[in-house]
Amino acid sequence: xxxxxxxxxxxxxxxxxxxxxxxxxxxxxxxxxxxxxxxxxxxxxxxxxxxxxxxxxxxxxxxxxxxxxxxxxxxxxxxxxxxxxxxxxxxxxxxxxxxxxxxxxxxxxxxxxxxxxxxxxxxxxxxxxxxxxxxxxxxxxxxxxxxxxxxxxxxxxxxxxxxxxxxxxxxxxxxxxxxxxxxxxxxxxxxxxxxxxxxxxxxxxxxxxxxxxxxxxxxxxxxxxxxxxxxxxxxxxxxxxxxxxxxxxxxxxxxxxxxxxxxxxxxxxxxxxxxxxxxxxxxxxxxxxxxxxxxxxxxxxxxxxxxxxxxxxxxxxxxxxxxxxxxxxxxxxxx
Amino acid sequence: xxxxxxxxxxxxxxxxxxxxxxxxxxxxxxxxxxxxxxxxxxxxxxxxxxxxxxxxxxxxxxxxxxxxxxxxxxxxxxxxxxxxxxxxxxxxxxxxxxxxxxxxxxxxxxxxxxxxxxxxxxxxxxxxxxxxxxxxxxxxxxxxxxxxxxxxxxxxxxxxxxxxxxxxxxxxxxxxxxxxxxxxxxxxxxxxxxxxxxxxxxxxxxxxxxxxxxxxxxxxxxxxxxxxxxxxxxxxxxxxxxxxxxxxxxxxxxxxxxxxxxxxxxxxxxxxxxxxxxxxxxxxxxxxxxxxxxxxx
Numbered sequence: 001x002x003x004x005x006x007x008x009x010x011x012x013x014x015x016x017x018x019x020x021x022x023x024x025x026x027x028x029x030x031x032x033x034x035x036x037x038x039x040x041x042x043x044x045x046x047x048x049x050x051x052x053x054x055x056x057x058x059x060x061x062x063x064x065x066x067x068x069x070x071x072x073x074x075x076x077x078x079x080x081x082x083x084x085x086x087x088x089x090x091x092x093x094x095x096x097x098x099x100x101x102x103x104x105x106x107x108x109x110x111x112x113x114x115x116x117x118x119x120x121x122x123x124x125x126x127x128x129x130x131x132x133x134x135x136x137x138x139x140x141x142x143x144x145x146x147x148x149x150x151x152x153x154x155x156x157x158x159x160x161x162x163x164x165x166x167x168x169x170x171x172x173x174x175x176x177x178x179x180x181x182x183x184x185x186x187x188x189x190x191x192x193x194x195x196x197x198x199x200x201x202x203x204x205x206x207x208x209x210x211x212x213x214x215x216x217x218x219x220x221x222x223x224x225x226x227x228x229x230x231x232x233x234x235x236x237x238x239x240x241x242x243x244x245x246x247x248x249x250x251x252x253x254x255x256x257x258x259x260x261x262x263x264x265x266x267x268x269x270x271x272x273x274x275x276x277x278x279x280x281x282x283x284x285x286x287x288x289x290x291x292x293x294x295x296x297x298x299x300x301x302x303x304x305x306x307x308x309x310x311x312x313x314x315x316x317x318x319x320x321x322x323x324x325x326x327x328x329x330x331x332x333x334x335x
Numbered sequence: 336x337x338x339x340x341x342x343x344x345x346x347x348x349x350x351x352x353x354x355x356x357x358x359x360x361x362x363x364x365x366x367x368x369x370x371x372x373x374x375x376x377x378x379x380x381x382x383x384x385x386x387x388x389x390x391x392x393x394x395x396x397x398x399x400x401x402x403x404x405x406x407x408x409x410x411x412x413x414x415x416x417x418x419x420x421x422x423x424x425x426x427x428x429x430x431x432x433x434x435x436x437x438x439x440x441x442x443x444x445x446x447x448x449x450x451x452x453x454x455x456x457x458x459x460x461x462x463x464x465x466x467x468x469x470x471x472x473x474x475x476x477x478x479x480x481x482x483x484x485x486x487x488x489x490x491x492x493x494x495x496x497x498x499x500x501x502x503x504x505x506x507x508x509x510x511x512x513x514x515x516x517x518x519x520x521x522x523x524x525x526x527x528x529x530x531x532x533x534x535x536x537x538x539x540x541x542x543x544x545x546x547x548x549x550x551x552x553x554x555x556x557x558x559x560x561x562x563x564x565x566x567x568x569x570x571x572x573x574x575x576x577x578x579x580x581x582x583x584x585x586x587x588x589x590x591x592x593x594x595x596x597x598x599x600x601x602x603x604x605x606x607x608x609x610x611x612x613x614x615x616x617x618x619x620x621x622x623x624x625x626x627x628x629x630x631x632x
Contacts, residue, residue, distance in 0.1 A: 018471030029487050138362075138619070142611040144563055146570045147586055147604025150593050158594040273478035277567055291479065292571060295486045307483055311475045318474075 004326050008319060015315060023308040024069050027300045028062070037298065055080070056301070078305035083297055088305030092287060097180025098168060099286030102278070103271045105202055106209035111264060114214040118221025119256070122229060123248060134222065140215030145274055149208040149281035156204060163204050166283035170197045205282045209274050213267035220263040224256040231255075258329050265321025269314045356624035363620020369613035377430040384423035385409070388580040392418040397596045413598040415588065421598060424580035425606050431581045432562050432610055435496055439561035440554050442500035447507020448550070452538045454508065455515025466512065469505035477502045477560075478567055485573045492575040495568045502564075503557045510553055514546030548625040555618035559611045566607050582607045 035052045036044065044052070056079075057065045072078070078088040117137070121130040157165045164170070168182045175189035183202065186194035228234060229252055237247045275288035283289070287306060294302035358364055376383060386392075386409075398414040399406045406413060412421040454465040472480065477499075484498035485491075518524060519542060527541045568574035569583025577584060582603040589599035 014467045015470050015474055018467060019474055022471060022475070026483060026487065135362075138615060139608070139612060142559065142563075142608060142615050144566055144583075144586075144604055144607045144611070146567060146583075147600070147607060150586070150590065150600050151604065154593055154597055154600065269476050273476035276476075276478055276482070277570070280571065291482070295482060296572070303483060303486065307475070307479065310479060314476060315474050 001326070005323065008322055008326075012315060012319060016312075019308060019311045019315070020070055020073065021066075023304050023311070024066050026304055026307065027056070037300075039298075052082075073308070078308065079301035081294075081299055081302045083294070083299045083302070088302050089309070091290065091302065092306060092309050094180075095285060095287045095290050098182070098284060099272075099275050099279070099288060101181045101183065102202070102205055102209060102284060102286060103268070103275060105206040106271060106274075107213065107264065107267065109206055109210040110214035110217055110267065113210075114217030115221045115257075115260065117214075118218040118223075118260075119225050119248070119253065121218070122222045122225035122256075123244075125226065130222075133218065137215040137218040140211045141219070143211050143215075145208050145211055146277045146281055148211060149204070149278060152204050152208065153281070163200050164197075168198065168201050168285065169194065170201075173197060205278050205284055208281070209271060209278045212274060213264075213270060216267060216270075217260065217263055221256065221260050224259045225252060228252045228256040258325070261328065262321055262325050265317060265324070268317040268321075272310055272314060353624050357620050360620040360623055362616045363623070366613040366616025366620065369609065370617055373429050373610060373613070374433065376426055377433045380426045380430050384420075384426040385411070386420035386423040388424045388427040389419060389578040392420070394418070397592065397599070399596070400598050412602050413596070415585070415599050416592060416596075419578075421585075421602055424585060425582070425602055427580040428582045428585065428603065428606060429610070431492070431575060431579065432565070432607075435492070435499075435565040436558040436561045436614075438496045439500045439503065439565070440558050442497065443504040443557055444507055444550065444554055446500070447504045448511050448543070450504070451508040451511025452515055452543065455512040456519060456534070456538050456542070458516075462512070465508065469508050472502065472505045475502075478564060481564060481568060482571065482573055485568060490573045490576060492565075492579065492581065495565055495574040496561075499561050499564045499568075503560060506553055506557065507550060510549050511543075511546055514549060515542055518542050518545050552618060552622045552625060555614060555621055559614040559618065562607065562611055562614070 035049055035056070035058065039049075039052075053059050057068060060068075076089055078092070080086065081088055081091055084091065117133045121133045124130050153165055156163045169186060173186065173189070173191055173194040175185060175191060175194070178185045178188060182198040183195065186198040229248075231252075234247060234252050237251050238244075242250075272288070275286060276292060277288070278284065279286045279289035280292055287310065291303065291306045291310075294300075294306060392410075392414060395407055395410060395414045396418045397416055398410050398418075400413045401408050401411050403413075410420050410422070412425070414420055415424070450465050450469070454462040481495070481498040481502050484501065485494050488494035488497065515538075524537065524541055527537055532541060565574050566581070566583030566586070569581045569585075570587045572587060575581035575584045577588065585603040586600065589596070589603070593600050
């Protein structure tokens with residue numbers, strides 16, 4: 001197991017170096033003077049230009065700049081936001097719990113609906129349920145989620161008035177930012193109605209963000225289950241007179257879930273992309289919206305730091321998924 | 336009585352076999368029909384569109400669809416906030432989407448095939464370098480990387496297409512490399528090598544045609560991804576710029592009217608969904624038809 005772990009970690013080193021090169025090269029690749037570009041149309045005084053150049057390290061050799069950049073990362077220095085003058089890491093960490101809360105709710109929703117849908121579709125192969133659920137999964141997979149979010153707002157917020165249009169909680173409620181997870185903080189605050197308000201704000205964004213992963217998980221669960229159901233040991237279990245539910249629940253499901261776990265893990269990357277759109281539609285104050293805002297106000301240190309941090313998180317999640325896969329499936333570990 | 340049986344060419348037989356398996360998937364056939372209809376609409380957009388897509392009819396701002404109360408008969412699907420005909424913009428938008436899909440898949444496919452062929456054929460450090468670069472690209476969420484690239488290159492349709500192609504290209508490179516590595520030690524390649532075929536010929540004429548199945552399926556999936564990502568970039572203001580009638584940009588312009596004018600939001604999104612769904616259906620059918628494991632012999 002330790003050799004497997006070391007092998008996986010060693011594999012990550014070149015990818016990590018590549019990610020730092022991409023994030024570092026991003027500002028340097030901008031055509032023209034990056035400081036002038038960051039200043040935008042409003043222009044910049046020569047003094048501020050010199051100050052910014054020095055702050056961003058553009059006045060030093062490129063290799064030195066890169067090494068400084070990497071050393072900074074290891075010391076937790078991801079640069080300073082031009083818009084707020086605060087450290088990028090601090091800004092990211094303040095907003096990240098909002099994205100994480102949304103992503104966790106979405107992945108739970110996607111898994112709770114996707115897996116049963118796929119498994120039942122496989123068991124009832126060829127039935128109307130199979131065709132309808134897989135048809136729905138394909139529609140979900142093809143869904144432009146930014147449009148889906150707008151449609152849900154029209155229906156549930158505009159016509160039915162059931163859910164709020166944007167934000168994380170009503171302005172009526174105020175409590176200290178403890179964990180950063182609004183559901184937990186609102187519950188701990190003890191304020192009447194705060195939890196319900198936080199939950200109602202979370203429902204539509206979670207559905208939107210869960211749509212594509214749900215479709216992918218349902219399709220993957222179905223094909224994994226179909227493959228397992230045709231295995232000899234399942235036939236043997238059936239021949240021994242076991243009930244259909246016992247065959248599926250005890251023998252087939254556990255083995256079918258191995259590739260599905262990988263699929264769920266890989267959806268984290270998809271979710272980070274989806275979060276950009278979902279957070280923009282619902283004005284959800286997470287890192288996705290922050291990235292879009294940073295790009296549009298040319299706050300390139302924030303974009304650079306955010307890019308690096310998001311890629312780092314995706315890389316670590318993928319590593320954890322790989323390790324989990326190795327633990328669940330010994331054949332992978334020993335191959 | 337004698338009957339002359341023409342020797343059937345190999346290509347025709349392969350095509351017939353392909354169509355046999357493809358047409359078994361009803362969804363794929365429907366998807367193909369919708370996709371062909373979209374191509375027709377895109378080609379003949381100037382003839383089919385009732386109005387100029389960027390012409391503003393200032394007397395008909397946010398006019399509802401013609402069947403709804405207050406709708407005008409000359410604007411079947413209504414007008415947008417500056418009085419442009421929604422139907423005409425949707426029809427011309429089909430053009431943009433298909434161009435985006437074709438250009439992105441072409442760039443990603445050609446780039447990916449070249450990189451994958453070189454990596455798989457030469458192996459060693461060339462392979463390591465190319466595949467690590469591909470890993471780095473895949474480490475970033477695709478839309479985020481495309482967004483940042485567009486921020487570097489500047490907002491616009493062409494830059495959005497280049498960015499999406501770069502993001503999608505590692506999938507083609509990986510597939511080609513895997514297929515080349517599986518094929519390159521087979522006997523027919525050895526035979527070609529012994530017969531004196533050069534490296535370029537071995538790569539392009541001998542090995543590549545035998546790797547095309549998975550690449551075609553990936554190409555279809557990438558086409559739908561390209562349409563979706565380009566629309567997403569347009570929606571975020573980083574893709575096609577107004578007044579270009581692009582579906583994602585149309586949605587971005589319509590956002591502030593979502594609670595007052597449902598038609599400006601509903602129809603562009605529906606167009607994106609139908610297009611992407613049709614292409615994905617075709618992709619599923621192609622996968623079934625081209626995957627030998629799924630064929631019943």
